[in-house]
Amino acid sequence: MQFLPHTKSPSPGTPCESTTPSTISPTQPLAHQVGGHAGVQTTADGSLLIKPAYPLELEFYQSVMAMPALVPLHPWIPRFLGTLRLEGQRTDDGEVVQGVPSGLEEQKDCLVLENLTYPFLRPNILDVKLGTVLFDEDATPEKRTRMEERARSTTSLETGIRITGFQVFDNTTAKAVTTPKSYGRAITPADLPAGIARVFPVAFDGSGIFGLPAHILVPILDALTDAVRAIRKAVAAVEIRMIGGSLLIVYEAEWDRAAEGIEWLEAHPGQFVEEEDEDEDEDENEDEEQEEGDDDEMSTPRKAGPPFVVKLIDFAHTRLKPGEGPDEGVLKGLDKVIELLDGRREEVRAALQPRPHTPQ
Numbered sequence: 001m002q003f004l005p006h007t008k009s010p011s012p013g014t015p016c017e018s019t020t021p022s023t024i025s026p027t028q029p030l031a032h033q034v035g036g037h038a039g040v041q042t043t044a045d046g047s048l049l050i051k052p053a054y055p056l057e058l059e060f061y062q063s064v065m066a067m068p069a070l071v072p073l074h075p076w077i078p079r080f081l082g083t084l085r086l087e088g089q090r091t092d093d094g095e096v097v098q099g100v101p102s103g104l105e106e107q108k109d110c111l112v113l114e115n116l117t118y119p120f121l122r123p124n125i126l127d128v129k130l131g132t133v134l135f136d137e138d139a140t141p142e143k144r145t146r147m148e149e150r151a152r153s154t155t156s157l158e159t160g161i162r163i164t165g166f167q168v169f170d171n172t173t174a175k176a177v178t179t180p181k182s183y184g185r186a187i188t189p190a191d192l193p194a195g196i197a198r199v200f201p202v203a204f205d206g207s208g209i210f211g212l213p214a215h216i217l218v219p220i221l222d223a224l225t226d227a228v229r230a231i232r233k234a235v236a237a238v239e240i241r242m243i244g245g246s247l248l249i250v251y252e253a254e255w256d257r258a259a260e261g262i263e264w265l266e267a268h269p270g271q272f273v274e275e276e277d278e279d280e281d282e283d284e285n286e287d288e289e290q291e292e293g294d295d296d297e298m299s300t301p302r303k304a305g306p307p308f309v310v311k312l313i314d315f316a317h318t319r320l321k322p323g324e325g326p327d328e329g330v331l332k333g334l335d336k337v338i339e340l341l342d343g344r345r346e347e348v349r350a351a352l353q354p355r356p357h358t359p360q
Contacts, residue, residue, distance in 0.1 A: 041110075042115050046115055046117075046118050047114070047115055047118050048081070048112055048113070048114065048115055049078070049112070049113045049114065049115040049116075050084070050110045050111070050112055050113075051110060051111050051113065052109070052110055052111075053083050053109040053110050053111045054316040056315065056316055056317060056318060056319065057111065057314075057315040057316045057318070058083065058111060060240075060315040060318045060320075061077070061080040061111065061315070062080075063320060064077060064080075065080070067320075069238060069239070069322070070238055070240075070320075072233070072234035072235075072237045072238055073234050073235075073238060073312070075234075075273050076230075076231045076234055076310075076311055076312050077311055077312050077313070077315075078113040078114050078116055078311055078313060079113065079114040080111065080112075080113055081112040081113065081114070082111075082112050083109055083110060083111055083112065084109075084110050084112055085109050085110065116248060116250055116309050116311060116313075117250055119305060119309070120250060120251075120252050120253075120254075120257075121252065121253075121254040121257050122169040122174065122176075122252065122253035122254040122257075123167075123169075123176075123250045123251070123252070123253070124166075124167065124168050124169060124199065124200075124250070124251050124252075124253045125166060125167050125248070125249070125250050126163070126166040126199045126248070126249040126250075127163075127164040127165050127166065127246050127247075127248055127313075128161050128162070128163060128164065128246055128247045128248075128249070128333070128337060129156065129161065129162040129163075129164045129184075129244070129245075129246050130160065130161060130242065130245055130246060130247055130312075130329075130330045130333040130334065131156070131160060131242060131243065131244075131245065131327065131329040131330045131332075131333055132151060132156060132157050132160050132328075132329035132332060132333075133147075133151070133241075133243060133329050134147040134148075134150055134151050134156060134243065134244065135147035135148070135243065136243050136244075136317040136319075137241075137319070150185075153185075154184070154185050155184070155187065155188065155189050155192060158189050159189050159192065159332070159333065159336045160329055160330065160331075160332030160333030160334075160335070160336055161192075161247075161333040161336050161337060162184050162185070163183065163184030163187070163192070163195050164181055164184055164246060165178065165179060165180055165181050165183070165184065166178070166179050166198070166199050167179070168198070168199065168201065168210050168211075168253070169210070169253040169254075170209055170210060171203065171208060171209055171210060171211070171253075172209055177210075179198070183195070192336070192340055193340060193343055193344070196340045196341070196343070196344050197344060197347065199249075200217060200221065200344050200348070202214050202217060202348055202351055204351065211253075212253065212255060212258055213255065214348050214349075214351040214352045215352060216255065216258050216259055216262060216307075217348050218345060218348050218349050218352065219262050219265060220251055220258070220261070220262070220307050220308055221341055221344060221345035221348060222345060223265050223272060223306070223308070224249065224251070224308050224310060224341060225338060225341040225342055225345060226270075226272070227272040227308075227310050228247070228310060228334060228337050228338050228341060229338060230272065231247070231310065231312065231334060232331060232334040232335065232338065235312075235326060235327065235330055235331060235334060236326045236331055237326070238326060239320065239321045239322050239323065239324055239325055239326060240318055240319065240320055240321055240326075240327060241318065241319050241321050241324075241327050242312070242315070242317075242318045242327050242330050243317035243318065243319075244314060244316065244317045245312060245313065245314045245315055245317075245318055245330070246312070246313050246314045247310065247311075247312060247313075247333075247334070247337060248309075248310065248311050248312075248313045249308065249309075249310045250308060250309045250310075251307055251308035251309075252307045252308070257307075258307045260304055260307075261304075261305065261306055261307025261308070262307060263304075264304055264305055264306055264307070265306060265307070268306075271306075272306060272310070273306070273309075274305040274306055
């Protein structure tokens with residue numbers, strides 16, 4: 001069954017990264033979702049993400065594009081293309097049925113964003129909930145009490161983060177294995193390094209069910225840590241309160257593609273976000289010619305780029321707070337993420353060291 005979107009052009013003066021397409025392909029459920037609420041869709045080709053447009057989230061995306069004070073965040077959020085409204089569904093035989101997918105009944109207006117997992121062949125994904133405060137300022141007393149207890153009983157209050165969920169590809173089956181929210185809610189702060197190790201496993205001796213070889217994973221962790229430091233600097237420069245927001249990390253689990261990503265990093269030192277250029281269409285055409293005849297997994301053209309992406313996401317409860325300084329709880333969480341990535345990088349780097357020879 002296909003969903004019929006009704007596109008809505010941005011109102012005059014409303015900023016967005018680009019105009020919402022006048023037509024958009026049929027939608028389907030997001031394939032790689034490890035956190036967040038139900039009801040997220042993608043276009044059939046997977047390039048665009050369509051999610052319920054909550055008022056504060058729409059306001060946030062528009063403000064980032066319009067307000068000079070929020071420019072530091074621009075590279076670190078998904079590209080916003082506009083809004084649309086889902087009007088109905090088309091069955092396989094072409095019949096139009098009014099109605100929208102489960103999870104979108106009360107929120108027909110949707111945001112159109114880039115799908116951050118789209119450029120990856122095998123996306124390993126980590127969703128980290130940021131902040132020490134988990135309730136919005138308009139929360140009921142009951143919800144405030146419940147969220148305060150959740151922060152205390154999980155890693156959120158002490159560290160500023162909670163692992164919402166993650167997926168890691170199985171190298172033997174080429175299928176993603178997902179770890180649900182219950183894991184992140186059950187672990188203690190002392191368990192976080194082990195949790196991060198599960199997200200960034202090492203395939204020792206060029207083999208292993210999960211993970212990349214250490215010589216590929218180390219430079220990814222190097223650059224990823226630097227990127228999170230840049231995000232931390234950006235968040236420290238803006239005055240917002242980001243309640244319920246996340247840091248989303250996606251990195252390539254397909255070995256050859258990840259190695260190509262390392263080459264891209266070496267050719268673009270200090271650049272963590274791929275910049276669009278005028279030659280993009282020409283490059284994509286070349287990719288199509290080069291990849292023609294590959295197996296099914298490799299058949300979808302993918303332009304060479306960074307082996308990872310890291311962005312701030314989920315702004316349904318994010319508010320602008322001019323004059324109140326940065327969100328210290330979110331900064332605390334980003335500091336913890338940097339610490340964990342640093343620690344994991346050193347663990348993986350140790351795996352590259354020659355092992356001492358033991359006499360027989």
